[in-house]
Amino acid sequence: MDTLNLIAATAVDTGDTAWMLTATALVLLMTIGLGLFYAGLVRSKNTLNTFMMCVAAIAVAIVTWAAVGYSFAFAEGNWFIGGFDHAFLSGVDFAPRDGTTIPHLVFFAFQATFCIITVALVSGAVVERMRFDAFLIFAALWSILVYAVLAHWGFGGGWLIEGGTLDFAGGIAVEMASGFSALAAALVVGARKDYGRQALLPHNAVYVLLGAGLLWFGWFGFNGGSGFSTGNAGVLAFVNTMLTPACSLLVWFALDLIRGRRVTAVGAATAIIVGCVLITPAGGFISPGWAMALGAIGALPCYAVIVWRPRTRVDETLDVLAAHGIAGFTGILFIGLFAQASWNGVSDGLLYGNAEQMLWQALAAAATPAYAFVATFVLLKVMGALMPLRTTENDEALGMDVTQHGEEAYATGEGAILVTPESDVEAPVPVAQPEPA
Amino acid sequence: MIGIVRPEKANDVLEALYRAEVRGFSMSRVQGHGGELDRVETYRGTTVKMGLAEKVRFEVAVSDEFVQPAVNALCDGGRTGEVGDGKIFVVPLERAVRIRTGETDHGAVTPVGA
Numbered sequence: 001m002d003t004l005n006l007i008a009a010t011a012v013d014t015g016d017t018a019w020m021l022t023a024t025a026l027v028l029l030m031t032i033g034l035g036l037f038y039a040g041l042v043r044s045k046n047t048l049n050t051f052m053m054c055v056a057a058i059a060v061a062i063v064t065w066a067a068v069g070y071s072f073a074f075a076e077g078n079w080f081i082g083g084f085d086h087a088f089l090s091g092v093d094f095a096p097r098d099g100t101t102i103p104h105l106v107f108f109a110f111q112a113t114f115c116i117i118t119v120a121l122v123s124g125a126v127v128e129r130m131r132f133d134a135f136l137i138f139a140a141l142w143s144i145l146v147y148a149v150l151a152h153w154g155f156g157g158g159w160l161i162e163g164g165t166l167d168f169a170g171g172i173a174v175e176m177a178s179g180f181s182a183l184a185a186a187l188v189v190g191a192r193k194d195y196g197r198q199a200l201l202p203h204n205a206v207y208v209l210l211g212a213g214l215l216w217f218g219w220f221g222f223n224g225g226s227g228f229s230t231g232n233a234g235v236l237a238f239v240n241t242m243l244t245p246a247c248s249l250l251v252w253f254a255l256d257l258i259r260g261r262r263v264t265a266v267g268a269a270t271a272i273i274v275g276c277v278l279i280t281p282a283g284g285f286i287s288p289g290w291a292m293a294l295g296a297i298g299a300l301p302c303y304a305v306i307v308w309r310p311r312t313r314v315d316e317t318l319d320v321l322a323a324h325g326i327a328g329f330t331g332i333l334f335i336g337l338f339a340q341a342s343w344n345g346v347s348d349g350l351l352y353g354n355a356e357q358m359l360w361q362a363l364a365a366a367a368t369p370a371y372a373f374v375a376t377f378v379l380l381k382v383m384g385a386l387m388p389l390r391t392t393e394n395d396e397a398l399g400m401d402v403t404q405h406g407e408e409a410y411a412t413g414e415g416a417i418l419v420t421p422e423s424d425v426e427a428p429v430p431v432a433q434p435e436p437a
Numbered sequence: 438m439i440g441i442v443r444p445e446k447a448n449d450v451l452e453a454l455y456r457a458e459v460r461g462f463s464m465s466r467v468q469g470h471g472g473e474l475d476r477v478e479t480y481r482g483t484t485v486k487m488g489l490a491e492k493v494r495f496e497v498a499v500s501d502e503f504v505q506p507a508v509n510a511l512c513d514g515g516r517t518g519e520v521g522d523g524k525i526f527v528v529p530l531e532r533a534v535r536i537r538t539g540e541t542d543h544g545a546v547t548p549v550g551a
Contacts (some may be wrong), residue, residue, distance in 0.1 A: 194448075199446050372473060379521060396521070397446075398445060399445075402478070405479065406476065406479055407479070411480075412468075414468055415470070415487060415488040415489025416486070416487055416488065416489075417475075417485060417486040417487075417488050418483040419477070
C-alpha cells in the first residue's frame with residue numbers, strides 16, 4: 001500500500017476516487033472476458049454453459065459479498081477471519097476506508113469484483129460436466145468459506161498481512177486460491193467422460209484471444225487499482241502489468257517453437273494470462289526491470305505444468321492450476337527475493353538484504369494452497385453427498401448448452417417450429433414410439 | 438452403405454470402423470428427423486420446438502465381404518439404446534471408379550495393400 005496514503009488517510013481524494021471507480025468497472029469486465037476465454041476453450045456444445053458459469057459468478061458473488069463476504073474479509077476479526085461488523089454493508093458509506101483516500105463504498109465495490117472473478121476462475125476446472133444448479137450453490141459457499149477467508153489473510157488484517165507478507169493485488173486470495181481450489185474441484189467432480197479417450201479441443205481460438213485481451217485490459221484496473229490511489233504503487237503496478245505479460249508472451253513463443261516448431265495462438269492467450277497473474281502479487285513491489293524478468297522466468301513453471309497436466313488423469317479442464325495457482329505461487333515467492341524498498345517504500349526482499357521477507361512470502365505460498373485445496377475438497381465432498389454434482393453421461397454427450405439451458409450457442413433455426421403460448425410445450429410428444437427391440 | 442448416427446457417437450463409430458479395418462468412407466453433418474422427442478428451446482420470449490436434430494451421415498463403399506463388418510461397426514459404435522440412434526441403409530453400388538488409377542468396382546473399393 002502506498003505510504004503516502006497512510007499519512008493522508010483522513011479525507012476522500014477526488015482523483016483517487018475517480019480512478020478507483022474506473023478500476024472497479026475494468027475488473028468487472030475481466031469476468032466477462034474470462035467467460036469468452038473459457039467459452040472458446042471448450043467444445044461448441046458447451047459454449048453457453050461455460051460462459052454462464054462466469055455470469056453466474058457475477059450474480060452470486062456480489063450478493064454473498066454484500067451479505068457477509070466483505071465483512072468476513074475486511075471487518076475487524078481474529079487472525080483467521082473477519083467479524084460481522086460490515087455484514088449487509090453495515091458501516092460502509094461515503095467516509096474513507098481506513099488507510100485509503102476513497103469512500104468505503106468504492107473500496108467495497110472494488111473488492112467485490114475480485115471475489116467475482118476468483119469464483120469464476122474456479123469454474124474452469126469443472127466445465128463441460130458440472131450441473132449448473134450445483135455450481136450456483138458451490139459458488140455461493142466457496143465465495144464465503146474460501147475466498148473471504150483468504151482475502152482476510154492476504155488483504156484484510158489476517159495473519160499473513162499482519163505478519164508482513166506482501167501481496168499487492170491478490171496472489172493469495174485470487175490466484176493461489178483459485179488455482180489450488182480448481183485442482184480440488186477437478187478431483188472431486190471427476191473427469192469428463194471422454195477425457196483421455198478422445199481429443200477434446202478448443203472450438204474457437206478467436207474467442208480465446210479476445211477473452212485474453214479483455215482480461216489484460218481489465219487487469220490494468222485490477223493491479224493498477226490495488227494501490228487504492230493514483231500514487232506511486234498503483235502507477236508502478238499499472239506499468240508492470242504491461243511489461244510482465246509481454247515478456248511471458250515472448251518466452252512462451254520460444255517454448256512453443258522449441259517444443260512444436262510453431263508458435264500457437266491458444267498458447268499466446270495463455271501466456272497473457274500467466275504474465276498478468278505473475279505480476280498480480282508483485283505489481284507495486286518490484287522494479288520494472290525485475291517485473292520483466294519475472295515475466296520471463298515465471299512462464300517456465302507454468303508452461304511445464306500445462307504440458308504435464310493433460311498427461312495425468314486429472315481433468316483440471318482449463319488449467320486454472322497452471323495459469324493461476326502456479327503463476328501466483330511464483331509471483332508471491334518472487335517478491336521475497338526481489339522486492340526493493342527504493343521502489344515500493346515498504347520492504348526489501350532477500351536479494352536486497354531482508355531475509356525475513358522471504359520467510360513470510362514462503363509461509364503464504366505454503367499455507368494458501370493448503371487451505372484452498374482442503375477447504376474446497378471438503379466443501380465439494382459434503383455437497384456431493386447431498387446432491388449430484390455432475391450431469392448424466394447422456395446429457396454430457398448431448399452438450400451442457402441444450403441440457404442445462406435449453407439453448408444453443410450456434411442455433412441455425414433450421415427445423416425450429418415456433419411454439420405459441422396456447423400450445424402445450426411443457427410435455428414434448430414423441431413423434432413415433434420405438435418398436436420394442 | 439449409408440449410416441446416420443448421433444453426432445456424439447460419431448467418434449465411437451469411427452473407432453469401430455477402424456477396428457473393423459474399413460478404411461474408405463466419408464462423413465458429413467446433416468440435420469434430420471426421426472422418432473426422437475422434440476427439443477424445446479427458449480430465446481427471450483420466443484419458444485421453439487426443434488424439429489430437426491443434428492446427425493452425422495457416414496457413406497461407406499465396401500466390397501461384399503466387408504458389408505457385415507461395416508454394419509456391425511456402425512451399430513456397435515452408434516448405439517445408446519435410446520430413440521434417435523439412427524439408421525443404416527445398405528444399397529447396391531452400380532459402379533465404382535478409383536480416380537487415381539482408373540480401377541473399377543471391387544478394385545476401386547479395396548484399400549491399397551489389403
